[in-house]
Amino acid sequence: MHTAVLAKAPTTSALPLIGLDLPQIRISGDAAAISAGAVHSYAKDEEIFAEGDRAAHVYKVLSGVVRTSKLLSDGRRQIDAFHLAGDIFGIEADEEHRFCAEAVGDCTIVAYRRNRLSTLSAIDPEAAADMTTAMVRSLVRAQNHMLLLGRKSALEKIATFLLDMTDRTAGSNILDLPMSRTDIADHLGLTIETVSRSFTQLERQGVIALVSARRIVLSNSTELKRLNS
Amino acid sequence: MHTAVLAKAPTTSALPLIGLDLPQIRISGDAAAISAGAVHSYAKDEEIFAEGDRAAHVYKVLSGVVRTSKLLSDGRRQIDAFHLAGDIFGIEADEEHRFCAEAVGDCTIVAYRRNRLSTLSAIDPEAAADMTTAMVRSLVRAQNHMLLLGRKSALEKIATFLLDMTDRTAGSNILDLPMSRTDIADHLGLTIETVSRSFTQLERQGVIALVSARRIVLSNSTELKRLNS
DNA sequence: CGCTAATTTGATCAGACTCAAGTGAAGTGG
DNA sequence: CCACTTCACTTGAGTCTGATCAAATTAGCG
Numbered sequence: 409m410h411t412a413v414l415a416k417a418p419t420t421s422a423l424p425l426i427g428l429d430l431p432q433i434r435i436s437g438d439a440a441a442i443s444a445g446a447v448h449s450y451a452k453d454e455e456i457f458a459e460g461d462r463a464a465h466v467y468k469v470l471s472g473v474v475r476t477s478k479l480l481s482d483g484r485r486q487i488d489a490f491h492l493a494g495d496i497f498g499i500e501a502d503e504e505h506r507f508c509a510e511a512v513g514d515c516t517i518v519a520y521r522r523n524r525l526s527t528l529s530a531i532d533p534e535a536a537a538d539m540t541t542a543m544v545r546s547l548v549r550a551q552n553h554m555l556l557l558g559r560k561s562a563l564e565k566i567a568t569f570l571l572d573m574t575d576r577t578a579g580s581n582i583l584d585l586p587m588s589r590t591d592i593a594d595h596l597g598l599t600i601e602t603v604s605r606s607f608t609q610l611e612r613q614g615v616i617a618l619v620s621a622r623r624i625v626l627s628n629s630t631e632l633k634r635l636n637s
Numbered sequence: 638m639h640t641a642v643l644a645k646a647p648t649t650s651a652l653p654l655i656g657l658d659l660p661q662i663r664i665s666g667d668a669a670a671i672s673a674g675a676v677h678s679y680a681k682d683e684e685i686f687a688e689g690d691r692a693a694h695v696y697k698v699l700s701g702v703v704r705t706s707k708l709l710s711d712g713r714r715q716i717d718a719f720h721l722a723g724d725i726f727g728i729e730a731d732e733e734h735r736f737c738a739e740a741v742g743d744c745t746i747v748a749y750r751r752n753r754l755s756t757l758s759a760i761d762p763e764a765a766a767d768m769t770t771a772m773v774r775s776l777v778r779a780q781n782h783m784l785l786l787g788r789k790s791a792l793e794k795i796a797t798f799l800l801d802m803t804d805r806t807a808g809s810n811i812l813d814l815p816m817s818r819t820d821i822a823d824h825l826g827l828t829i830e831t832v833s834r835s836f837t838q839l840e841r842q843g844v845i846a847l848v849s850a851r852r853i854v855l856s857n858s859t860e861l862k863r864l865n866s
Numbered sequence: 867c868g869c870t871a872a873t874t875t876g877a878t879c880a881g882a883c884t885c886a887a888g889t890g891a892a893g894t895g896g
Numbered sequence: 897c898c899a900c901t902t903c904a905c906t907t908g909a910g911t912c913t914g915a916t917c918a919a920a921t922t923a924g925c926g
Contacts, residue, residue: 478780478781478783478784480784480788480789480866481866482866484788484789484866485788486783486784486787486788488780488783488784499773499776500773501770501773501774501776501777506777506780506781507780536765536769540769540772541730543769543772543773543776544728544729544730544772545730546776547728547730547772547775547776547779548730548735550776550779550780550783551707551717551735551736551779552707552735553783554707554715554717554779554782554783554786555707555709555715555717557783557786557787557826558715558786558823558825558826559709559713559714559715559826560709560713561881561882562881562882588904588905589904589905589906590904594787596787597786597787597788598882598883599882599883599884600904600905600906601882601883601884601905601906601907602881602882602883603905604905604906604907605882605906605907607905607906608906608907620891621890621891621904621905621906637709637710637711637713790913790914791913791914817872817873818872818873818874819872827914827915828914828915828916829872829873829874830873830874830875830914830915830916831913831914831915832873833873833874833875834874834875834914836873836874837874837875849923850872850873850874850922850923
């Protein structure tokens with residue numbers, strides 16, 4: 409992992425108070441207890457950590473979007489999640505990362521030294537609870553995603569994805585997708601062609617409008633929810 | 638949830654010491670702290686809890702196998718995991734169960750009152766750590782399963798499944814499957830016909846031998862591991 | 867021993883994939 | 897500022913894996 413050179417973004421600066429501007433999940437407690445987090449910036453597609461790297465940190469997205477994924481030997485890829493601002497990722501059971509993390513677009517991230525979850529819980533129970541919350545959230549997300557991957561049609565997958573992304577970003581019905589068709593495909597267990605065709609089909613049905621490739625208006629979210637099953 | 642009437646199995650008996658015969662994950666600490674677990678028996682296909690039930694307990698399998706699953710409105714089902722003896726299941730973020738749990742065959746289960754994970758961690762940090770371990774394990778499993786569901790072929794899915802079940806049960810190369818083809822299909826995102834055909838194909842290739850429908854000999858686990866990708 | 871449920875097998879179909887070409891937008895360099 | 901390159905996305909045609917529908921076989925059980 410190395411820090412990206414981006415003029416505007418802060419680099420490897422210690423955070424005086426960890427739980428400061430982190431609304432969604434607050435890493436609380438004494439800064440000394442969980443040695444202070446460091447902020448890093450990453451450029452688009454830059455690797456944050458790789459599968460097999462030593463899992464020395466837990467991360468939180470400050471801005472931008474991160475994807476975590478696993479690869480098969482022949483290159484097939486499954487993106488298990490996109491992490492938006494406020495999301496925690498990189499929690500591992502073992503000493504090793506079981507998936508890799510990359511910046512979807514330019515982004516900034518806080519890295520917290522991982523003093524072994526068990527140890528942490530003794531020192532700072534509240535921080536441990538926050539970590540637990542993050543983990544439970546990942547698990548719920550993973551369980552829903554397994555249902556999607558195993559049992560939903562292409563159109564249903566896209567519908568679910570659009571609704572989920574809308575929920576997690578703006579409340580409005582305009583959705584700006586931060587990721588490519590390739591990323592969407594690898595997240596939903598489809599190919600880019602099928603993703604594209606599904607978008608087109610939804611547009612023809614008047615369910616969505618494609619302002620541009622990455623900007624989508626949900627013109628009929630009722631129908632979208634129905635497709636969601 | 639109701640307790641099955643099985644002559645041989647104990648029913649709703651308080652456990653004097655919780656972490657007694659639970660080798661894999663030990664729920665430790667003062668029995669008073671996490672009010673004692675109660676043992677229940679369930680018959681094949683009996684429901685342990687349903688999607689939407691209040692999540693008042695966390696469970697551990699003592700004997701037999703449990704499946705946890707989610708349903709779509711039209712009946713399509715995704716089994717997210719099979720839980721064998723020693724496995725913990727039913728951990729939830731919310732007050733509600735997000736999936737349903739049923740007995741695959743006759744089984745016995747301990748139910749631990751769920752004094753909110755956060756509260757628990759204050760009272761009994763060690764028990765909380767055990768719970769965390771269980772959760773992390775579920776998460777790792779879920780992440781691997783997403784890769785399987787999203788990116789593997791039918792044959793690869795079956796190969797992975799057989800190897801995983803073998804790992805989790807005996808060390809030998811004889812595997813007794815506790816679940817039906819339907820359950821396997823709903824776990825792997827396939828149909829029963831495809832599951833059956835994949836088994837047949839593996840048998841014809843000399844990779845496995847089907848002693849009976851539920852008893853499988855892994856005659857060439859090297860080839861099975863290669864298929865596993 | 868007969869009944870029921872589970873599994874296997876066969877034939878056909880369809881949804882999603884592959885391969886291939888075309889379109890469009892963004893960025894680069896002259 | 898515009899031509900050119902590049903990359904992302906879309907669209908089309910044909911194929912294939914796995915689904916569906918249907919029937920046969922086997923196993924388990926009262």
